[in-house]
Amino acid sequence: MTNAVVLGLEGKTDLWLVDFDAGTVAPVEHTSDFRKSGKPMIKGIDLAVAINSAPDVGSGFMDK
Template identity: 30%
Template sequence: MAGAVLIGIKGEAGLWLVDLEKGTVVRYTRRLSGDLAKAASWRAKGVRVEKDVDFAVALKSISSAASGLYEG
């Protein structure tokens, strides 16, 4: 199982690092390099990049998730 997830939200600059073991989320501020930098450049051009994620939904608020409803 993955220990962390790096995510970007459409329309928002920057990336977020989710530590699944600690249950924390922080803005990712380290310099990107290699394949990660390449993927970030694709994202800047509007290309969706995903690897080993089988479900993700961006919500406007936490109450949307708590209500059990998803309206896309």
Template identity: 40%
Template sequence: MAKVVIIGVAGDEGLWVVDIDAGTVTPLPDPTDGNLKNVVDLRTVGASVIKGIDVAISVESAGDIAAGHME
């Protein structure tokens, strides 16, 4: 079973598709309708939408993770 996650980084309008099994990250075309369009609209007004994820931490670089800097 593939593990796929859609992510959006605060301050960046785009969404990304992360395929964990394939080790890929690709931009998601802007949705024009449906539930993903609703997510985009909610993000526009500052909402966070989380489903099926129990940890998400934003850092400046992979080096920050290795050094334990996750503020």
């Protein structure tokens, strides 16, 4: 199984490649028309939560 995902936030046009093995996040320069349908695509993801900031996760905010 690949340990990478492409992420895009609602209201933003850019996409990002997150490589968990390398510990990197990089912009995706060539995007396709996946987002035009307006439907979320979740393949191989079992949890995804949008947060306002990384400190929210570290502070235990997500444990509630």
